[in-house]
Amino acid sequence: xxxxxxSALSNMLEKDSDVILFGEDIGYxxxxxxxxxxxxxxxxxxxxxxxxxxxxxxAATAFGxxxxxxxxxxxxxxxxxxxxxxxxxxxxxxxxxxxSGGEFWCPVTFRTPAGGGIRGGHHHSQxxxxxxxxxxxxxxxxxSTPYNSKGLLISAIESNDPVxxxxxxxxxxxxFYGDPHNVPTWKGHxxxxxPETHYKIPLGQARIAKEGTDCTVIAWGTMVHVxxxxxxxxxxxxxxxxxxxxxxxxxxxxxxxxxxxGRCVIVHEAPKTSGFGSEISASIQERCFYNLESPIExxxxxxxxxxxxxxxxxxxxxxxxxDAIKKTQEE
Numbered sequence: 001x002x003x004x005x006x007s008a009l010s011n012m013l014e015k016d017s018d019v020i021l022f023g024e025d026i027g028y029x030x031x032x033x034x035x036x037x038x039x040x041x042x043x044x045x046x047x048x049x050x051x052x053x054x055x056x057x058x059a060a061t062a063f064g065x066x067x068x069x070x071x072x073x074x075x076x077x078x079x080x081x082x083x084x085x086x087x088x089x090x091x092x093x094x095x096x097x098x099x100s101g102g103e104f105w106c107p108v109t110f111r112t113p114a115g116g117g118i119r120g121g122h123h124h125s126q127x128x129x130x131x132x133x134x135x136x137x138x139x140x141x142x143x144s145t146p147y148n149s150k151g152l153l154i155s156a157i158e159s160n161d162p163v164x165x166x167x168x169x170x171x172x173x174x175x176f177y178g179d180p181h182n183v184p185t186w187k188g189h190x191x192x193x194x195p196e197t198h199y200k201i202p203l204g205q206a207r208i209a210k211e212g213t214d215c216t217v218i219a220w221g222t223m224v225h226v227x228x229x230x231x232x233x234x235x236x237x238x239x240x241x242x243x244x245x246x247x248x249x250x251x252x253x254x255x256x257x258x259x260x261x262g263r264c265v266i267v268h269e270a271p272k273t274s275g276f277g278s279e280i281s282a283s284i285q286e287r288c289f290y291n292l293e294s295p296i297e298x299x300x301x302x303x304x305x306x307x308x309x310x311x312x313x314x315x316x317x318x319x320x321x322x323d324a325i326k327k328t329q330e331e
Contacts, residue, residue, distance in 0.1 A: 002172045004146040004194045005035045005111075008153040009073065011198045013043045016071060019157060021048045023058065023075030023111075032077055033113060033172055059085035059110075063093050066106035066162070073157055079114035079166060080123045086131075093162045094137030108162045111153070114142070115222050115269050116315050117170030121308035127221070127270040127301070132164045133247045133279070139203055140247040142166040144224040146192045148244055151201030159203065168221035206250035208257070212239035215263040215328050218254060218280060220244065223267045223316060230321035238265075238325060246276055254280065255287045262293035263328035267316050272300035297324040 012019045021036060027050040030037030040048040051058050055076060062072040076082045082089075089110070097105045116125035132140050139161055143149035149167065156163040174191065209224060214236050219227040220243040231238040239257050243249060258264050264284055266277040277298045284296060299316045307314050 001143075001146045001149050001167065002033060002035055004150040005153060005167060006037060006039070007194065007196060008150040008157075009036060009039060010042070012071075012073070012154060012157045013039065013047060015198060016157075018069060019047070019071045019073060020065060021073050021075070022051050022061075024051055024053055024077045026050065026075050031075060033169065035111075035167075035172075036075070055081055055083075055085040056088055059088035059093065062108045062110075063088060063096075063106060066093070066108045067096060067104045071107045071109075071157060073109045073111060076110055076112040078120075078124050079112040079128055080126045082110070082112055082128065082164075085110075089138070089162070089164075090132070090135045094135050097161070098137060105160050106162050107157075107160045109153075109156045109159075109165055110163070111165045111167060113169035113172070114166040115168045115170055116306055116311045117168075117222060119308060119311060120169075120306075122305050125306040125311065127166070127268070129164075129166055129246055130270060130274060130276045130279075133276055137162070138247060139163040139245070140166070141203060141245050142168070142220040143244065144168065144171065144221055144242050146194045148201055148207065148242070150194055151199050152203065152244060154198060155200045155203050158200070163203075166221065170222045171225070201244070203245045204248040204250060205244065206253040207242040207244055208239065208253065209242045210238070210240040212237040212261065214238060214261055215265060215325050216241060216254070216257040216261045217265045217267065217321070217325065218243060218277075219267040220246065221269065223269055226316060226318060227267050227321055230318035230325065233318055234322045234325050236325055236329065243280075249280070251283060251287070254284065258284050258288045259291045262291055264292070265297045265299060265321065265324045265328060267299045267321055269301050269315055271303045272298055273303050275300050294328045294330065297328055299324045
């Protein structure tokens with residue numbers, strides 16, 4: 001995924017002279033995860049450059065660039081650090097198209113690594129996607145594989161609306177589906193052939209990662225891989241849907257799947273209370289009530305700060321997902 005994100009950024013810098021990259025340490029250093037490695041030397045310091053340690057200032061600068069015709073792509077080094085920029089994002093950037101009656105728009109993409117799995121502790125492991133899905137005017141994307149990270153990122157950069165683009169840091173170089181000290185790396189979709197050329201995946205379109213008949217499992221980010229492992233071990237025919245875009249999200253694909261299977265499990269890393277799984281669950285209830293054979297199950301992070309040494313007890317595991325899938329099968 002690190003290489004595919006880098007490829008997307010390189011493609012867009014080459015294709016569109018209005019694309020500008022900036023953020024903390026993304027220039028000479030190539031980013032803390034090396035997603036922008038080599039881009040400054042290739043495209044110059046005027047298009048790929050480092051910013052001060054000030055997320056509010058970064059967002060405000062991107063806002064000014066965006067309404068004046070540029071397409072800034074900003075890296076917030078960790079999703080946990082996006083909160084100092086929250087006011088600029090939700091009160092200014094997200095609203096400028098509406099408050100100006102369409103006279104101005106702000107095509108800014110905020111890239112940010114999110115989620116746990118690297119023992120980052122309280123301040124380097126959060127998944128704050130639901131805090132942005134509640135803000136009209138923003139698009140919210142959460143990729144999961146090398147292929148969709150590139151296609152979705154290109155679509156985000158080319159969008160005329162601001163996009164919060166979450167990249168699961170556990171998947172940058174291959175996800176684990178359990179404690180990394182006890183479970184070997186599972187490569188699966190973390191390594192894939194990705195075209196070097198420009199291609200797009202439409203925002204607002206979910207991906208059916210695995211077809212099935214007895215239960216619909218919905219996930220995004222790292223949890224797509226964890227859910228895939230759980231489905232394989234459960235022995236139950238499950239349809240796995242990678243949501244990909246949270247706002248706007250693909251209600252049609254999910255509703256069609258749940259109407260077919262009659263059962264549903266929603267999986268996400270973020271805390272359960274007010275997580276985006278709640279919105280999905282309510283929407284399914286509204287549209288599929290007479291098709292449901294059992295209550296909708298949610299498997300999520302606990303309602304506590306993200307722990308350090310016990311992070312894989314906090315994050316949804318294959319065992320917890322299997323229990324939820326089996327619960328939906330009970331008569």
